[in-house]
């Protein structure tokens with residue numbers, strides 16, 4: 001009877017606090033979502049003591065929690081409170097604060113921590129457990145802290161890009177190259193291109209790199225560089241077959257325009273070898289040995305495609 005009442009109360013709660021973007025998750029298993037005690041078989045309403053009781057001993061945490069995004073809705077509707085995450089607190093309180101009698105995130109395995117958070121956040125981050133992060137024991141609290149975050153939004157333990165460099169030390173040098181996306185300067189973030197919670201979309205060269213990408217493998221770039229996207233009457237088909245990564249590094253490069261080669265002509269000649277129709281009538285003879293001459297892009301300047309010229313002069 002107590003259990004039924006509790007579930008009913010939860011459902012009412014959810015209908016009040018559930019943001020629209022969670023609608024997808026709210027469908028299949030809503031009563032699991034708002035409050036998820038660690039041991040559901042014994043949990044029922046009279047095991048919950050309420051945040052006011054927690055506050056009597058954890059005053060600092062409770063006071064700070066009033067400004068937490070998790071309290072935003074709680075203030076209006078009694079939504080997410082201490083026991084929504086830590087589970088029912090009666091046993092813990094009755095034992096005078098025995099830490100083993102309450103759910104401790106610091107002691108739980110990454111998988112359990114993540115599942116705790118996902119009881120409410122699975123709708124927005126459904127893929128997390130199957131991504132490079134989820135599968136390698138990176139859990140929600142590797143990047144987020146509920147009580148000790150340092151950023152104003154998103155409750156991060158560290159702001160970007162420091163947060164990411166903390167583990168991805170190998171990526172840092174790319175952004176120190178002479179030409180780079182201005183991530184270290186704070187004009188862009190890693191998450192402008194990546195979704196640390198996972199998408200299954202990488203590039204054609206590197207699948208699984210969790211990008212805000214589309215089926216072509218280059219849409220993540222085109223959302224800012226619309227001019228490179230077309231559609232063009234005369235597209236350079238490389239973009240369709242190799243994506244932007246056919247010619248550019250995404251993070252940084254020793255070469256201007258983030259190119260993958262220090263000499264534009266040698267980049268072009270990797271595909272446009274002298275054996276192409278360069279000897280046909282009307283094609284200038286210098287194409288054969290072009291590395292000794294001016295850059296191909298001096299003439300073929302609309303290198304991503306053109307609406308008026310099939311050799312991309314204009």
Ligand code: HEC
Pocket residue numbers: 049050051053054055056057058082083086088089090092093096097098099102103104105106107
């Ligand atoms: C009677 C005082 C008291 C009350 C009431 C109380 N706690 Fe505690 N709590 C403690 C003490 C003491 C500890 C142990 C602290 C330690 O070992 O550092 C503790 C530890 C904890 C821990 C584990 C800390 C860790 O190291 O991970 C959590 C989580 C916690 N309390 C949450 C709650 C919640 C949620 C409530 C309300 C449901 C609550 N407490 C109510 C006294 C209390």
Ligand code: HEC
Pocket residue numbers: 051054055058061062063065070080081082083084085086105106141144145146147148
């Ligand atoms: C959204 C989930 C969530 C809510 C709500 C929540 N906590 Fe926590 N709590 C955590 C996590 C995760 C940790 C582990 C440390 C961290 O991430 O900040 C934690 C850690 C703690 C600790 C251990 C001390 C520490 O800082 O490591 C205590 C005590 C605690 N919480 C008490 C509370 C109390 C009291 C409330 C209500 C005012 C509350 N928590 C609400 C998720 C939550």
Ligand code: HEC
Pocket residue numbers: 114117118121124125128133138139140141142143144154156160191192196197
């Ligand atoms: C590898 C680091 C990392 C991990 C692991 C991670 N997050 Fe995040 N999360 C971020 C960053 C960075 C942002 C800010 C994104 C932005 O501003 O574009 C964010 C934003 C969020 C937001 C607010 C905005 C949004 O996208 O909804 C929520 C909620 C969130 N994370 C929940 C979670 C949950 C739940 C987990 C575990 C399943 C998790 N995160 C795991 C890094 C991480």
Ligand code: HEC
Pocket residue numbers: 017019033034035036069070072073079080084085113116117118119120121140141144145146152153154155
């Ligand atoms: C009981 C449900 C519930 C649980 C469990 C829960 N959250 Fe949340 N979370 C919410 C609600 C509600 C919001 C506020 C959403 C809003 O304002 O749009 C929120 C907001 C957030 C945000 C966004 C903060 C911002 O700046 O907008 C982050 C990050 C986040 N939660 C991370 C976590 C992590 C990490 C865990 C696990 C330790 C967790 N949550 C557990 C319900 C929950």
Ligand code: HEC
Pocket residue numbers: 132133136138142143160163164165166167168190191194196207208209210
């Ligand atoms: C707690 C450590 C940790 C943090 C913090 C972290 N990552 Fe990761 N990340 C990993 C691990 C472990 C892997 C899987 C092993 C690997 O590929 O290096 C991974 C994998 C990745 C991958 C896929 C790599 C591939 O080769 O497919 C990307 C992309 C990524 N992380 C981006 C980010 C971004 C962006 C951030 C910051 C928002 C971030 N990570 C923060 C640990 C972390």
Ligand code: HEC
Pocket residue numbers: 161164165168171175181183188189190191192193194202203204205206209211245250251
């Ligand atoms: C301009 C978009 C963009 C930004 C900003 C960006 N990345 Fe990437 N990242 C990519 C793309 C695209 C790939 C796939 C690489 C490829 O196709 O060669 C990638 C690949 C990765 C990989 C996989 C390993 C590798 O070297 O290929 C990791 C890890 C990674 N990025 C982490 C980060 C981190 C950490 C940051 C922030 C410091 C960051 N990225 C910023 C676009 C970006």
Ligand code: HEC
Pocket residue numbers: 180181182188192193220221222223224225244245248249250256257258259
């Ligand atoms: C969030 C917006 C954004 C995204 C996404 C983005 N870029 Fe950029 N990109 C910029 C900005 C802003 C600049 C110029 C400022 C600077 O020097 O960083 C730039 C510079 C460049 C340059 C050098 C241009 C020059 O004039 O030297 C190239 C090439 C480039 N980006 C390619 C890419 C590729 C490839 C991707 C996808 C992997 C991508 N960008 C994703 C914003 C973005």
Ligand code: HEC
Pocket residue numbers: 218221222225228229236238239242243244245246247248257259264297301303304
């Ligand atoms: C066939 C190789 C190739 C591919 C594929 C390619 N680019 Fe480029 N891109 C270049 C070259 C070469 C330049 C330098 C042009 C110059 O110096 O005049 C350039 C220049 C740029 C610039 C600098 C501004 C400009 O237009 O000159 C941006 C931004 C850019 N590319 C973005 C992209 C994006 C986004 C994609 C994927 C949609 C992409 N590129 C695909 C070869 C390529």
Ligand code: HEC
Pocket residue numbers: 236237238242246247264267268269270271272296297300303310311312
């Ligand atoms: C990854 C391979 C690749 C790279 C690198 C590449 N191209 Fe192309 N390019 C192609 C393909 C494939 C076509 C289409 C050829 C066809 O349809 O016969 C093409 C078409 C062209 C065309 C249109 C004429 C035609 O035959 O359709 C010009 C001009 C051109 N490329 C110039 C360049 C220049 C200049 C560069 C260096 C900045 C370059 N390409 C780099 C593969 C490449």
Ligand code: HEC
Pocket residue numbers: 265268269272276277278280282283284287290291294295296297298299300311
């Ligand atoms: C001085 C200007 C100039 C330079 C520099 C130049 N081209 Fe051309 N390119 C042309 C002209 C002119 C044509 C013929 C256009 C026509 O048929 O209307 C042409 C045609 C082409 C075609 C199409 C050939 C075909 O079979 O239809 C390709 C591919 C091409 N150039 C690639 C390159 C590459 C790669 C480089 C650098 C190694 C380069 N071009 C340098 C002027 C130039």
